[in-house]
Amino acid sequence: MASNGTENGEFSFASNIRGRNGLSKIQTHKKNQDEICHDDSATPVKAKTIDELHSLQRKKSAPTTPIKGTEGAFAAISEEERQQQQLQSISASLASLTRETGPKVVRGDPARKSETPKVSHVTHHHYAPTLSTSDSGLKFTHILYNLSPAELYEQAIKYEKGSFITSGGALATLSGAKTGRSPRDKRVVKDESTADELWWGKGSPNIEMDEHTFLVNRERAVDYLCSLDKVFVNDQFLNWDPNHRIKVRIVSARAYHSLFMHNMCIRPTPEELEDFGTPDFTIYNAGQFPCNRYTHYMTSSTSIDLNLARREMVILGTQYAGEMKKGLFSVMHYLMPKRQILSLHSGCNVGKDGDVALFFGLSGTGKTTLSTDHNRYLIGDDEHCWSENGVSNIEGGCYAKCIDLAREKEPDIWNAIKFGTVIENVVFDEHTREVDYSDKSVTENTRAAYPIEYIPNAKIPCVGPHPKNVILLACDAFGVLPPVSKLSLAQTMYHFISGYTALVAGTEDGIKEPTATFSACFGAAFIMLHPTKYAAMLAEKMKQHGATGWLVNTGWSGGSYGSGSRIKLAYTRKIIDAIHSGSLLKANYVKTDVFGLEIPTEIDGVPSEILDPVNTWSDKKAYKDTLLKLGGLFKKNFEVFTNYKIGTDNKLTEEILAAGPIF
Ligand SMILES: Nc1ncnc2c1ncn2[C@@H]1O[C@H](COP(=O)(O)OP(=O)(O)OP(=O)(O)O)[C@@H](O)[C@H]1O
Ligand SMILES: O=C([O-])CC(=O)C(=O)O
Ligand SMILES: [Ca+2]
Ligand SMILES: [Mn+2]
Numbered sequence: 021m022a023s024n025g026t027e028n029g030e031f032s033f034a035s036n037i038r039g040r041n042g043l044s045k046i047q048t049h050k051k052n053q054d055e056i057c058h059d060d061s062a063t064p065v066k067a068k069t070i071d072e073l074h075s076l077q078r079k080k081s082a083p084t085t086p087i088k089g090t091e092g093a094f095a096a097i098s099e100e101e102r103q104q105q106q107l108q109s110i111s112a113s114l115a116s117l118t119r120e121t122g123p124k125v126v127r128g129d130p131a132r133k134s135e136t137p138k139v140s141h142v143t144h145h146h147y148a149p150t151l152s153t154s155d156s157g158l159k160f161t162h163i164l165y166n167l168s169p170a171e172l173y174e175q176a177i178k179y180e181k182g183s184f185i186t187s188g189g190a191l192a193t194l195s196g197a198k199t200g201r202s203p204r205d206k207r208v209v210k211d212e213s214t215a216d217e218l219w220w221g222k223g224s225p226n227i228e229m230d231e232h233t234f235l236v237n238r239e240r241a242v243d244y245l246c247s248l249d250k251v252f253v254n255d256q257f258l259n260w261d262p263n264h265r266i267k268v269r270i271v272s273a274r275a276y277h278s279l280f281m282h283n284m285c286i287r288p289t290p291e292e293l294e295d296f297g298t299p300d301f302t303i304y305n306a307g308q309f310p311c312n313r314y315t316h317y318m319t320s321s322t323s324i325d326l327n328l329a330r331r332e333m334v335i336l337g338t339q340y341a342g343e344m345k346k347g348l349f350s351v352m353h354y355l356m357p358k359r360q361i362l363s364l365h366s367g368c369n370v371g372k373d374g375d376v377a378l379f380f381g382l383s384g385t386g387k388t389t390l391s392t393d394h395n396r397y398l399i400g401d402d403e404h405c406w407s408e409n410g411v412s413n414i415e416g417g418c419y420a421k422c423i424d425l426a427r428e429k430e431p432d433i434w435n436a437i438k439f440g441t442v443i444e445n446v447v448f449d450e451h452t453r454e455v456d457y458s459d460k461s462v463t464e465n466t467r468a469a470y471p472i473e474y475i476p477n478a479k480i481p482c483v484g485p486h487p488k489n490v491i492l493l494a495c496d497a498f499g500v501l502p503p504v505s506k507l508s509l510a511q512t513m514y515h516f517i518s519g520y521t522a523l524v525a526g527t528e529d530g531i532k533e534p535t536a537t538f539s540a541c542f543g544a545a546f547i548m549l550h551p552t553k554y555a556a557m558l559a560e561k562m563k564q565h566g567a568t569g570w571l572v573n574t575g576w577s578g579g580s581y582g583s584g585s586r587i588k589l590a591y592t593r594k595i596i597d598a599i600h601s602g603s604l605l606k607a608n609y610v611k612t613d614v615f616g617l618e619i620p621t622e623i624d625g626v627p628s629e630i631l632d633p634v635n636t637w638s639d640k641k642a643y644k645d646t647l648l649k650l651g652g653l654f655k656k657n658f659e660v661f662t663n664y665k666i667g668t669d670n671k672l673t674e675e676i677l678a679a680g681p682i683f
Contacts, residue, residue: 100138102294103127107140110163110253113269113302115142116242117235123161123246129175130162130249156243162250166293167278169440172252175275183276187453189439190468192446193276196308196339198322199445199463201346203545205322205338209234211329218354219550223540223660225350226548229317234327234334236315241306241334245271252278255296256285258348259405260482261412264361268348269299277305280341280442283469285348286416301351303333303344311336328354341444341469345419346546349403352414354548361407362557365543367391368399368411370484371600376411378404380542381493382521386574388420389589390493390596392432397479398472406487406561413482418475422446422466425457429589436474443468486565489599490558491572497522497536499576499584500633500647503626504595505617506609509562510675512569516541517555517661517676518654522575536650538657555676556667570599571617578636580646587630594625614651614681651681 067073097105107125115122122142139160164175173191176183182194207229208218218226245251254270270281288296310321322337324347333347349365356363367379367387376399379387388401400413401420420433422443427434437443437455444467447459457466472478492515494501507515519539540551547554562569574592578584598604607620612632622628629635637643658680666673 103138104140106165106296107138107163108142109298110165110269110271111140112142113253113271113299114161114242114246114251116239116246118239119157121157123156124159125163126160127163127165129164130160131178154243156247161246161248164250164252164275164278166254166256166282166288167252167275169279169282172275172279172282175252176279180274180276184448184453186437186443186446186448186455188437188455190437190441190443190455191276191279192443192448192453192455194462195276195341195444198338198340200465201340201342201545202320202322202324202338205320205324206545207234207317207323207325208548209325209327209329214328218548223544225545227317229325231327231329233316234325234330237311237323237325237334237336238304238327238332240309240312241304241336244306244309245273245304248273254278254281254285255288255293255299256281256416257288257292258285258352259412259414260286261361261405261407261409263409264356264359264405264407264412266352266355267296267298267300269302270305270344271303272305272344273308274305274339276442277307277339277341277344279440280469281344283417283440283442283471284345284415284419287471299331301331301333301348303335303347305335305344307335307337307339307343309336326350341442342419342467345415349414349543350546350548352403352405353546353554356405357549357553357557359407360557361405362554362561363414364404364406364558365402365541365546366404367401368404368413368484368487369393369396370399370479371396374485375489375600375602376484376487377489377491377596377600378406378411378487379491379493380516381495381574382519382537382539382542384421385493385495385521386572386592387493388418388433389430390491390574390592392418392420392430392475393593393596394432394477395597396600397477397484398475399479399482399484400472406558410483410485411487412484413472415472416482417469417471420468420470422455422457422468423460423464425468432475432477433468435476436470437468438470438474441468441470441474486561487567488565489570490562490567491570491596491599492516492542493521493572493574495521495575496573496650497575497581498646498650499578499580499637500643500650501571501573501575501615502612502617502619502633503573503577503587503591503630504599504604504623505571505612505615505619506604507569507571507617508679509559509569510672510679511571511617512562513555513559513666513672513676514658514679515569515571516558517551517666518657518680519544520654520657522581536653538653550664552661552664552666559667559672568605570604572596577630577633579638579642584636591626591630595623597625598623614647614683615654616679616682648683651683654681 111122111125124141127138184192186192208226210228252272258266311318311323324343325334353363369391370376379391381387391401401418403414405412445462446455446466447461448455519542522536541547541554576584577587609618
């Protein structure tokens, strides 16, 4: 049966039989170029072993600054020296304050043994008295430094349960037991200077802790992180205004946290990273590890601790990534006003003619949805600064709510959910990995974090001129606020200080039903100074630059939550369009009862009958009762502010007090 080979001579059994079992030798060399099948065994592979082959696959990243010789006084340091300096800086960050030396850190993934270890640790002399050590002091902690999204994907998928690639290429992950922030577990160190500077007491988000307790928690976090085989370190920036940029370092245990911050903070260029040096602020995220409940000031196993003097934040007992984002935002709310810069919980975009709009609002009111506008350039969706030069985004990414996300309604956000994007707590099909955005099984607060350049019309660098319109968003679950009203400056201040919304379930832990909420400056959870400080700055800036204030209800119409329905996003977009274009400023207005709001009688593309909410309620008495009820809630909330002066102008204070509901 032995063949004599194929017709075209592809291979043939040679006549001289070799080998004891008598098998014919297969001839493998090519005879001529016209053969149909090509034998590839002769193609040279530049590797002698599988390991070598695999090592060929990965090309070493080229150093950004070419390593020059040693000529001249300013000769560049070698790549090796630079990496050594980075490691020393990281070891210093991770040093316990009670031990003599910082942890031994080494660059790279412990799973890749072949990498040459560059070891580093720091020695402390100032904290010398107690010489204690632990086993973690004897081992190496591997540092995964500013990994790329692709590398972080691999880390997440290999080592973090609940991490998956979705059909669109995003990294789906779980934030664990906490799927929203825990504002009641936030602590701020009260020392001599912060005691006077910060807002403390009723209504304030700043719950005090002392320096010692902070150090106990810091030690706990650092010990936890150093006990691990590896930690992630992100060195990044905040604030696109180059004069007020802050360097931040985030040390975390999860690839999820590292990728989240990679997306949310400003990503340094390789050159900027080379000169990074010492960070201005450091986060120790030991979120998988609880705080010690026997520690003073701890009321749960979660603690998010801010120490402004040490420029450090410690996270214990929550893996919700938003804590890092918003923790840093709090820091900016402290640092920026010190420099006469107003920090804002707002979205921001700019039109083709350079007209900037700010979108204030509490969580879920539409900052991200409405600032992401296909007809305008996105400056940012959540955190901004307003300085004498104009506006700048604090962040390098966006954090969109994904519940019920629909491609038709929010195409830019939909398309931004792709490779590199982190999506938290969503549910997807086990096989197709198709995400079901309507599924609330894990939480209502499902989220997507993506770099801002994933939005096609992002304005990079994320800065713009002074705002022309200041839009206050309220998601009114009572359904009595008009879809839009034009505000006087005093009214803008009144509503800014009130910070009303019906908090939509989810973002803050424990809130399941919409409830009327007042949160000063539309972000009381993040402000550090008294609200009147920010309000005075906003009034001053709006006056100086002639900005118009607007109140937009993105919530209910035709009845309260339960009987009415949420105002269609398409209508809200038309309203916002009319504000941007300037046409709404020229409309005819009528004044409402109780709140004294100016409402337009007509807007292009919006049914006129919805503009005055009374028209949408079938039960007029219920409408009036609800309106008065909400008015009462506003009045009651504002009582605490009646004793405060806003700015240097007493006249403004009086005007603001008079700008609330009257009945
Ligand atoms: N009329 C409307 N206007 C704006 N948003 C609406 C409207 N109707 C429904 N929505 C939905 O409300 C949500 C608004 O959430 P968005 O992400 O914009 O909140 P946010 O203000 O950015 O909050 P956070 O500060 O928590 O990020 C989106 O899910 C959006 O689809
Ligand atoms: O912090 C979060 O989880 C989301 C957010 O932007 C907010 O609540 O304002
Ligand atoms: Ca948002
Ligand atoms: Mn926000």
